[in-house]
Amino acid sequence: MSIAIPIILTVAIGFVAAAVLAYASKVFAVEVDETAVAIEGVLPGANCGGCGFAGCSGYAAKLAEDHDFPCNKCVVGGAAVAEKIAGILGVNAEAEDKQVAVVMCNGTSQAAKLLMEYKGINTCKAANSIFGGAKACTYGCLGCGDCEAACQFDSIHIRDGVAWVNRDTCTACGACVRACPRHLIRLGSAKNLVFVRCHSNDGARDAMQACKNACIGCKKCENTCKFDAVHVENNLSYIDPAKCKNCGMCEKVCPTGNIINMRLVKKAYDEKQKGTPVVPPKAPAEGAQAQA
Amino acid sequence: MGSLLVIIISMVLVNNYPLAQFLGICPFLGVSKDLDSAKGMGIAVTLVMGLASAATWPIMQILNHFEIGYLQTVVFILVIAFMVQLIEMFMKKNMPALYVSLGVYLPLITTNCAVLGVCITNIDKGYGFLSSVVNGFGGGLGFWFGLMLMAGVRTKLVDQEYLPAPFRGVPIVLVTAAIMSLSFMGFSGMFA
Structure with missing residues (x-):
C-alpha cells in the first residue's frame, strides 16, 4: 500500500490540473485569425527571415492583418507561393524580380x-x-x-x-x-x-x-x-x-x-x-x- | 502583522532573490533589456510566486499527512507548471500585448528556480499559510525590484559607444549584476 498513496496522489493532482486547464482553455480561448493560419500553411516553413520577418508566422500574421502588404516577399516559395497567398487574400500577385x-x-x-x-x-x-x-x-x-x-x-x-x-x-x-x-x-x-x-x-x-x-x-x-x-x-x-x-x-x-x-x-x-x-x-x- | 512586514522587507532587500540568493538569474538577465518588459515579467513572477505559495502550502500539508514529503519537488514542479499555464492562457486572452512582449520567458517561469525556491523556503522555515503567501509575494516583489533596477541600468548602459567592444552586451551586464549584488550585501544581517 505504501507505494500506492504517492502514485494515486501525484496522478490525482495531475488529473485535477489537467481538468482545470482543459476548462480554462475553453474560457480563455482566443480567436485565431484563420487567414493567418491558412497563409502559414502555404508558406514553406523555412523560417529563413528572407521576407524581413522573424519567421513564416510573422509574415503570415502581417499579411492577414494588412491585405495590401506585398504577398511576394517569400523568397523561398517564389511566385508559386505568392500566387497561393494571393488566392487566399483575394488579391493579384505581382511577380517580383527573382x-x-x-x-x-x-x-x-x-x-x-x-x-x-x-x-x-x-x-x-x-x-x-x-x-x-x-x-x-x-x-x-x-x-x-x-x-x-x-x-x-x-x-x-x-x-x-x-x-x-x-x-x-x-x-x-x-x-x-x-x-x-x-x-x-x-x-x-x-x-x-x-x-x-x-x-x-x-x-x-x-x-x-x-x-x-x-x-x-x-x-x-x-x-x-x-x-x-x-x-x-x-x-x-x-x-x-x-x-x-x-x-x-x-x-x-x-x-x-x-x-x-x-x-x-x-x-x-x-x-x-x-x-x-x-x-x-x-x-x-x-x-x-x-x-x- | 509586524512579522509579515519583516518577511516582505527581508525578501525585497535582505534576501532579494536575484541579487542576494542568486535564484531566477535567467529571466533576470534575459528580460531586463527594457523597462516595459521588465515590468511585465516582474508582475507575472510576483503573481506566480504568490499563487504558487498559496497552492503548494496546502499540498505540502497533504503530503505530510501521508508522510510522503519526499515527493515535494515533483509535486511542486507539477503545480507550478500548471499555474504558469493558467496564467499564460489568462494573459493571452486579456493582455495580448504583455503576452507578446514576455514571449518565451513566460513559459520559462515554469522552470524558474526562484519560484520553486520560494515554495521550498516556505516549508523549510515552517511558515503558516498567510506567512507563506506573504513570503511568496515578497519574493516576487524583490525579484521585480531587482529586475527593474537592472533594466534601468541596462537601458543607459548596453551597446554604448564608450564601452570597449569586448564588454558590450552580456559581459557588461554580468559585471553590472555582480556590482549590484555586492551593494545588496550591505543589507545582510538586518533581519533574520
Whole structure:
C-alpha cells in the first residue's frame, strides 16, 4: 500500500490540473485569425527571415492583418507561393524580380597569390581575424566556406577556393550575405548575367600582384559598353544592373577575366552535359555549372 | 502583522532573490533589456510566486499527512507548471500585448528556480499559510525590484559607444549584476 498513496496522489493532482486547464482553455480561448493560419500553411516553413520577418508566422500574421502588404516577399516559395497567398487574400500577385546571391570574387586558387599556409580554425571569420587570411588580396574570398555553412538550401559552395552560387536553387534569403566577413556577397536580379567578380580597390600593380583575376581598373569595359552601364570607380569596375543588357562585350575585352558572363558559363555546362566537354577560358573547370 | 512586514522587507532587500540568493538569474538577465518588459515579467513572477505559495502550502500539508514529503519537488514542479499555464492562457486572452512582449520567458517561469525556491523556503522555515503567501509575494516583489533596477541600468548602459567592444552586451551586464549584488550585501544581517 505504501507505494500506492504517492502514485494515486501525484496522478490525482495531475488529473485535477489537467481538468482545470482543459476548462480554462475553453474560457480563455482566443480567436485565431484563420487567414493567418491558412497563409502559414502555404508558406514553406523555412523560417529563413528572407521576407524581413522573424519567421513564416510573422509574415503570415502581417499579411492577414494588412491585405495590401506585398504577398511576394517569400523568397523561398517564389511566385508559386505568392500566387497561393494571393488566392487566399483575394488579391493579384505581382511577380517580383527573382533575386540571387552574387559573389564578387574570382580569386581561384590558381589565380590568387597565397601569403601563407593557413592551418587555423577552418572558418572565414577566424581566417579573416589572423592577418586577413591566407590570400594576398585583402578584399577577396577566403574560401573557408562560412557562406556554405550558412546556406540552408545547399546553394552556395566553395569551388577552387572561391564561393559559387547555384542560381537555380538560390532563394536570395541573404544568409550568406550576412555570413561573409569580407562582405563579398550581394543580392542581385537573376536577369543580370554579366558580373564583375572582383572587389579589390587596389591599384593595378598591387591588385595584379595579389591575384591574376583582379580588376585593375583599366576602363576597357567602360569604353566598350554601348549602354553606359559599366563604370570604373576606385580602381574597380561596376556594372549598373538597371542599364546592363547582358551583351557580354565587357567580358570579351576584360584583360584579366574578373568580368564573368553567366551565359557562357551556362552554355559550357550544358555542352558538358551533352558529352562534349568545352570549358570556357575564364570559368574554373569544376565550377562550370549554372553558377555565378 | 509586524512579522509579515519583516518577511516582505527581508525578501525585497535582505534576501532579494536575484541579487542576494542568486535564484531566477535567467529571466533576470534575459528580460531586463527594457523597462516595459521588465515590468511585465516582474508582475507575472510576483503573481506566480504568490499563487504558487498559496497552492503548494496546502499540498505540502497533504503530503505530510501521508508522510510522503519526499515527493515535494515533483509535486511542486507539477503545480507550478500548471499555474504558469493558467496564467499564460489568462494573459493571452486579456493582455495580448504583455503576452507578446514576455514571449518565451513566460513559459520559462515554469522552470524558474526562484519560484520553486520560494515554495521550498516556505516549508523549510515552517511558515503558516498567510506567512507563506506573504513570503511568496515578497519574493516576487524583490525579484521585480531587482529586475527593474537592472533594466534601468541596462537601458543607459548596453551597446554604448564608450564601452570597449569586448564588454558590450552580456559581459557588461554580468559585471553590472555582480556590482549590484555586492551593494545588496550591505543589507545582510538586518533581519533574520
